[in-house]
C-alpha cells in the first residue's frame with residue numbers, strides 16, 4: 001500500500017520492522033509481520049513489507065518486536081473531570097449528579113479546566129489515546145491544551161436549554177472559530193448536553209445549524225433504560241425518537257452511551273445510514289447499573305459503536321484500551337454468549353468503528369496510506385503477554401495501555417520509551433493540587449443543573 005507521489009521524497013518518519021495492525025477490504029483486522037510505515041508530514045504514505053533498501057527518512061524508529069496499531073480514539077469524554085477522579089463513588093446516577101458532580105462543577109474556573117486538561121492529556125498520551133471527543137465547558141481552555149500537547153480532538157462546547165439562546169450561540173461560535181485549528185488536529189462539534197436538559201426546539205435548532213455549517217452533533221441520549229421509560233412516560237416517545245423529530249438523525253450525530261436504545265428505535269437508526277454513531281463507555285456502566293450499550297442491536301441497525309471512557313469521575317481512567325477489553329467482556333455477559341464480540345471485533349470497535357462514530361472514516365482509525373499518522377508502538381515483552389498464540393487475543397485480553405512504548409499523533413512523537421515529550425506532569429500536579437479543596441467544596445449548596453431524567 002503506497003500513496004502515489006511520495007516515493008523518492010525523503011520521509012519525515014520511518015517505522016521499521018513492526019507487526020502492523022491492518023484492516024482488509026471487508027474491514028476485518030489482521031496483522032502484517034515485518035512491515036514498515038512511511039510518514040510524510042502528518043500523513044501515512046506507505047505500509048509495506050520491510051524488505052529491500054530502507055527509504056530515506058529524517059527520523060527512523062526501529063520497531064522490531066513491537067506491534068504498530070492505530071492510536072486509540074476516545075469517542076466521548078469530559079477530559080477535565082480528571083480533577084474529580086474518585087470524588088464521587090458508590091452512589092446511583094441521580095445522587096452522583098445532584099449531590100456531587102453538578103455542585104462541584106459550580107466551582108470551576110477556566111484556569112481549573114485548563115490545568116485539569118493538561119493532566120488528562122498526560123494520561124491520554126501515556127494510554128495511547130491520540131484522539132478524544134470532548135464535551136464540556138470552557139472549551140477554549142481545552143483547545144489550547146490540544147494545540148500545545150500535540151493531541152487530536154473533536155471539541156464541543158456543552159450547553160443546556162437553561163442557558164437560553166446564548167447556549168447554542170456559544171457552542172456554534174466555538175465550533176466555527178476553532179475548527180481546523182491546531183494544524184488541523186481540532187475538529188469541532190455542536191454539543192447540546194442531553195435530550196433531557198435541552199428542549200426539542202433547541203435540538204431542532206441544533207440540527208439546523210449542524211446542517212448549515214456541516215458540523216457533527218455530540219449529545220448524551222438514551223443513557224439508561226430508565227431514561228427511555230421516563231421519556232416515554234413524559235413525552236410519549238423515546239430519546240432516539242426525540243433526536244429523529246429534531247432532525248438530528250439526518251445529520252452526523254454522535255450519541256453518548258445509548259444504553260436505553262430499544263428495538264423500536266432501530267428503524268430510525270437504520271434510516272440514518274451510518275451518519276449516527278454511538279459511543280460506549282462500558283466500565284462506568286458496571287458501576288451504575290446492570291445495562292450497557294446494546295452493541296448487537298446497533299450493529300444490526302448499521303450504527304457504528306466507538307469506544308469511550310466518559311469522564312474520569314465515573315470511569316476513573318481515560319484509558320480506552322481498558323474500554324476495549326470491557327466492551328468485549330460486558331457484551332458477552334449481556335448477550336449470555338461467550339462467542340459474541342471476539343477479540344478482532346473489539347479491535348475493530350477500537351479502530352474503524354470509533355473513527356466512523358466520529359464521522360472520521362478515512363482520516364483516523366487505520367494504518368493505511370492517506371490516513372493521519374496516529375500510531376502506537378506496543379511492547380510485547382511483559383510476562384503477562386507471553387506466549388502469544390493469537391495476537392488479537394493477547395492485545396484485547398492480556399494487554400494494557402502500560403505496554404505502549406511510543407505514541408505518535410499526526411506524525412509527531414508525543415511519547416517515546418514511555419517518556420512524555422510535550423507534557424510536564426510534575427508541574428501540572430503542582431498546579432492542580434492546591435485547587436482540589438476549593439474544587440470539591442459543596443457547602444455553597446448550588447448546582448449547575450438538577451438531574452431529573
Ligand SMILES: [Zn+2]
Pocket residue numbers: 076077078220256310311
Ligand atoms: Zn458524558
